[in-house]
Amino acid sequence: SxxxxxxxxxxxxxxxxxxxxxxxxxxxxxxxxxxxxxxxxxxxxxxxxxxxxxxxxxxxxxxxxxxxxxxxxxxxxxxxxxxxxxxxxxxxxxxxxxxxxSVSNFVVLAGEEGKYTKVEDFDGLKIGVQKGTVQEQMVTENLPNAEVVSMQKTGLLIEALKTNKVDAIFIDDIVTIEFVAVNEGQIAVVADVVFENPExxxxxxxxxxxxxxxxxxxxxxxxxxxxxxxxxxxxxxxxxxxxxx
Ligand code: ARG
Incomplete structure (x- = not known):
């Protein structure tokens, strides 16, 4: 104990x-x-x-x-x-x-970030999240038609996105900034598309x-x-x- x-x-x-x-x-x-x-x-x-x-x-x-x-x-x-x-x-x-x-942000392949203007645009897509996180819960509860793909480590989510295994991933904003910097030109944050209920x-x-x-x-x-x-x-x-x- x-x-x-x-x-x-x-x-x-x-x-x-x-x-x-x-x-x-x-x-x-x-x-x-x-x-x-x-x-x-x-x-x-x-x-x-x-x-x-x-x-x-x-x-x-x-x-x-x-x-x-x-x-x-x-x-x-x-x-x-x-x-x-x-x-x-x-x-x-x-x-x-x-x-x-902080709030959570969606990250997609670079060049696709302009396709999304509201959270509902992600409903029906494959969304990667870390297992056991609030992000997993938010996507599951708010996007009933999304296919939620849960993974244990965030690095696996980035790989899944880059290899087209998921359409988007959903993580804390300050963390997305870091991952986008490391993968510059490959992945991008969907700006200003956040869930209404504050975290x-x-x-x-x-x-x-x-x-x-x-x-x-x-x-x-x-x-x-x-x-x-x-x-x-x-x-x-x-x-x-x-x-x-
Ligand atoms: N803020 C989110 C949560 O509490 C995600 C935290 C993930 N932390 C980590 N070290 N991977 O569910």
Missing amino acids: AKTLEQIKEEGKLVVGTSADYPPFEWVILDENGDSKIVGIDVDIAQLIADEIGVELVMEDMPFDSLIPSVISGRIDMTIAGMTYTEERAKQIDFSEQYHQ QGKAVALAKDNKELLELVNKVVLEAVESGKITEFIEANVSLQASSN
Whole structure:
């Protein structure tokens, strides 16, 4: 079961789970020694939390749809994965204060972005989404005639789009910017075509009724938002991503 703040201190490490396929929130780079390393906005936030607790940070990569079960079982102490607050998820886990707001965008093959002017234009098409995400839920609920193709890692979605296995993919806007930059001239964002109901923001998620730990996380997150640190993390990771392509 989930560790308390006291137990995390005793262990001397904070284990944070993520799905490292989502730049600039989290992705994998090779460090100077050729070892792979998870970096991103969420890793920077995780480091602030580990520092506040006074323990070492250990990041664990897994498929996005394994994160909530892993929080519940206590395999990880929390997840920071660009995870959007939803009421449904909040029945299973606790969310911290939110640290980032965004909407989701459709991405299509370059040159086709002008064909779409409203979300309904995607109904009846094959839409790729990451398994277990709000994007999967939004497409399933709002586009009854779409064929929803769910995949575990975002990189697979990009490949599926580029090889014509799906007509469009649907992911968080700030993440689409990163993927379009890497695949310039091949894929493009469909601008201004968004669902009406506003999405909630992203937050850290941890096991229910872990009061002391949640209070500490909230303190760190609020301070990072108010001091402008989050904005700095976003800028730094967007440029890191641009330079690591
Ligand atoms: N914001 C979306 C959600 O919460 C997608 C998050 C995907 N995160 C990731 N690290 N792949 O469902």
